[in-house]
Amino acid sequence: APTIVWLRDDLRLTDNPALTAAADRGPVVLVYLLDDDSPEVRPMGAASRWWLHGSLRSLSTATGDQLVLRRGAAETVIPQLVADTGAAAVFWNRRYGAAREIDARLKSSLRESGLEAQSFQANLLFEPWTVRTGEGNPFRVFTPFWRAAREAAVRAPLPVPHVDWAIADGDDLESWALLPTHLDWTAGLHESWNPGEEGAHAQLESFVTERLADYHRRDEPAVEATSRLSPHLSFGEISPFQIWERMHGDLPAAATKNVAKFLSEVGWREFNANILFHSPELAEKNYRPAFDAFPWAEPDPRDLKAWQQGRTGIPIVDAGMRELRHTGYMHNRVRMIVASLLIKNMLIDWRVGEKWFWDCLVDADEASNPGNWQWVAGSGADAAPYFRIFNPMLQADKFDGQQKYIKRWVPEFGTAEYPESIVDLAASRREALAAYEHVKAGQ
Ligand code: FAD
Numbered sequence: 001a002p003t004i005v006w007l008r009d010d011l012r013l014t015d016n017p018a019l020t021a022a023a024d025r026g027p028v029v030l031v032y033l034l035d036d037d038s039p040e041v042r043p044m045g046a047a048s049r050w051w052l053h054g055s056l057r058s059l060s061t062a063t064g065d066q067l068v069l070r071r072g073a074a075e076t077v078i079p080q081l082v083a084d085t086g087a088a089a090v091f092w093n094r095r096y097g098a099a100r101e102i103d104a105r106l107k108s109s110l111r112e113s114g115l116e117a118q119s120f121q122a123n124l125l126f127e128p129w130t131v132r133t134g135e136g137n138p139f140r141v142f143t144p145f146w147r148a149a150r151e152a153a154v155r156a157p158l159p160v161p162h163v164d165w166a167i168a169d170g171d172d173l174e175s176w177a178l179l180p181t182h183l184d185w186t187a188g189l190h191e192s193w194n195p196g197e198e199g200a201h202a203q204l205e206s207f208v209t210e211r212l213a214d215y216h217r218r219d220e221p222a223v224e225a226t227s228r229l230s231p232h233l234s235f236g237e238i239s240p241f242q243i244w245e246r247m248h249g250d251l252p253a254a255a256t257k258n259v260a261k262f263l264s265e266v267g268w269r270e271f272n273a274n275i276l277f278h279s280p281e282l283a284e285k286n287y288r289p290a291f292d293a294f295p296w297a298e299p300d301p302r303d304l305k306a307w308q309q310g311r312t313g314i315p316i317v318d319a320g321m322r323e324l325r326h327t328g329y330m331h332n333r334v335r336m337i338v339a340s341l342l343i344k345n346m347l348i349d350w351r352v353g354e355k356w357f358w359d360c361l362v363d364a365d366e367a368s369n370p371g372n373w374q375w376v377a378g379s380g381a382d383a384a385p386y387f388r389i390f391n392p393m394l395q396a397d398k399f400d401g402q403q404k405y406i407k408r409w410v411p412e413f414g415t416a417e418y419p420e421s422i423v424d425l426a427a428s429r430r431e432a433l434a435a436y437e438h439v440k441a442g443q
Pocket of ligand 1 (some may be wrong): 226228269330332335363376435
């Protein structure tokens with residue numbers, strides 16, 4: 001009898017423990033479910049759907065079209081697939097957000113029906129329940145978290161297994177309509193990315209040979225210095241174990257000085273997953289409840305739209321928001337600046353910005369997106385203090401001194417066409433600090 005391997009955020013054939021274990025036992029049915037029905041699953045945004053389409057296409061090709069696509073709630077569809085295929089076991093790699101409740105329920109119900117159900121560690125270097133403070137609690141601060149986590153050994157990645165594919169009926173990818181049907185806004189995404197496992201490994205190699213040596217300049221948005229692995233990691237086209245191993249292998253001499261810093265950024269991904277594991281409502285709730293008292297402004301629809309479309313009149317912010325809309329990505333430093341403007345100068349609830357990013361980012365991640373928004377807001381774990389308010393003009397001077405990034409995305413900057421700023425930076429800063437008193441009172 002075949003084993004079903006249920007893929008989720010692990011769209012790869014190499015270093016895929018569930019797949020390797022299943023292939024060792026006999027024939028494999030490889031399935032991806034589009035689950036927009038279970039309340040525990042956060043529906044993907046538009047840019048992520050574009051990515052998913054490309055990633056599934058690439059994975060399907062790599063298997064010789066053996067990937068089975070099904071749609072619906074997992075707790076309905078997986079038992080149906082078991083019945084259709086006569087499978088004796090269902091294997092998957094673990095996920096760490098609210099949807100793990102589905103996995104737990106499914107695991108017990110499959111076992112009750114006499115099937116084998118097994119989950120594997122694939123997408124995090126360190127399982128959240130294994131990293132604990134001396135008192136046995138989860139960490140709330142990054143540095144001690146990362147120091148403690150790294151004490152555990154990191155396993156070597158697995159090679160691609162030989163798989164005897166078993167077939168099952170499935171949907172045609174096109175029928176899922178993951179791509180926009182009218183008004184195609186995805187040209188910039190196509191220019192910028194190559195979804196799929198092959199694209200992920202090409203990205204890692206180009207990073208190692210061309211950009212890692214400049215990683216100490218990662219805060220300068222005009223410099224190509226970062227890995228751009230985030231969407232590949234979010235969709236699991238490459239595993240952190242593969243990245244870890246590559247960083248401990250042969251590297252250009254000029255690059256080795258930046259390895260620890262780069263891996264600590266990968267550590268922030270682990271940290272956010274850890275926070276999500278312990279606080280599954282990270283996208284809805286302030287991690288620090290004192291922030292529930294914050295008097296957020298009712299967003300003015302015109303101002304919000306100006307922010308979303310990159311027409312705020314603040315050049316670094318507009319550049320970032322346009323990069324986001326065009327490419328589905330934004331440079332990390334600029335993400336912090338645009339988020340800070342929304343939260344601390346426009347006084348808009350971080351959840352409003354988080355949702356926009358969720359829809360627009362190709363790397364939209366259930367842990368890292370709300371985790372970082374809350375970090376900027378000051379409501380998160382190990383967050384930037386609320387009262388430390390970025391001045392976007394000074395940030396631009398510091399990190400884009402020659403305005404290369406700004407001019408790339410905002411060509412009309414400096415002309416009469418470019419709008420006036422929608423916020424008074426000094427006055428709004430004072431208002432934000434006054435509003436913050438409500439939080440302080442509750443701490
Ligand atoms: P690199 O610098 O090359 O880093 C390597 C990897 O480390 C990244 O691919 C990513 O997986 C991880 N990483 C780096 N920085 C962070 C961080 N601060 N938090 C968590 N992981 C990190 N990252 C996402 O992956 N998904 C998101 O939805 C997301 N939303 C964000 C929202 C805001 C408001 C901010 C300020 C940051 C957000 N980030 C998010 C973190 C960060 O901006 C991106 O991970 C990074 O820009 C991706 O580019 P890179 O792969 O070239 O990064």
